[in-house]
Amino acid sequence: MTTVSPDTGVGGLLRGWRERRRLSQLDLALRADSSARHISFIETGRSRPSEEMILRLAEQLDIPVRERNALLVVAGYAPRYAQTPLDAPAMASVRDGLERLLAGYEPYPALVVDGTYTVVAANRGIALLMEGVCEELLTPPLNAMRITLHPAGLAPRILNLAEWRADLLAQMERQIALVRSPELRTLYEEVAAYPVADQASGGSRAAERTPSFALPLVIEHEGQVLSFIASIATFNTPMDVTVAELAIETFLPADHATAAYLRERLA
Incomplete structure (x- = not known):
């Protein structure tokens, strides 16, 4: 034996x-x-x-x-699951499906990230929110965590930054506990060390208008306070490492004002 x-x-x-x-x-x-x-x-x-x-x-x-x-x-066996690059011809149907999904969700924001939060696709709603972000953060490959939490990214415009930042860091901690990824741990240590400025009370007031069943993302865009409820979807029973690590994040308007603003801006 x-x-x-x-x-x-x-x-x-x-x-x-x-x-x-x-x-x-x-x-x-x-x-x-x-x-x-x-x-x-x-x-x-x-x-x-x-x-x-x-x-x-x-x-x-x-x-x-x-x-x-x-x-x-x-255990001495060959790997069972392939890891096919997303830009490979064999992944054309996956890419096309993701692009249709993101386009269909407009004008509301949606994006697709991989296992280290690198943005692999995004729609016009996301592009609208990223207006004003430092050019360096928008140089490929884009990273959703860096763009969100960096002082030159979205962080100064997130009115409930303390709560949203804590939720994102907890999400990364849970992921690190599941996978042995030095890249993910390095990213976590980087974004967790970003300085956090004091926030005004506008985020709390805006959050009061949203449902209490989920933490909202409350963000300012050109003087307009927008509020979103985020959801994350993954592929069911994936047979490829690349596909298994893709996550589709969508942002549902949490109030009528946010929905109307997006429809007007992206008409």
């Missing part, structure tokens, strides 16, 4: 994912149609799991696709 180190082998990695999901070995075994004894043997390195078992456990633990490849490689 092949033995794998419990510290550096696939068993230790799977145990880490199981503990993050707050599941017992028995819980995972029941979900994966296995036994707690077999799960224990895998995690301690006493048993080498098959490729099928790794993928079955990864599915039950909701492990990101990129990390599933890493588990397979550590």
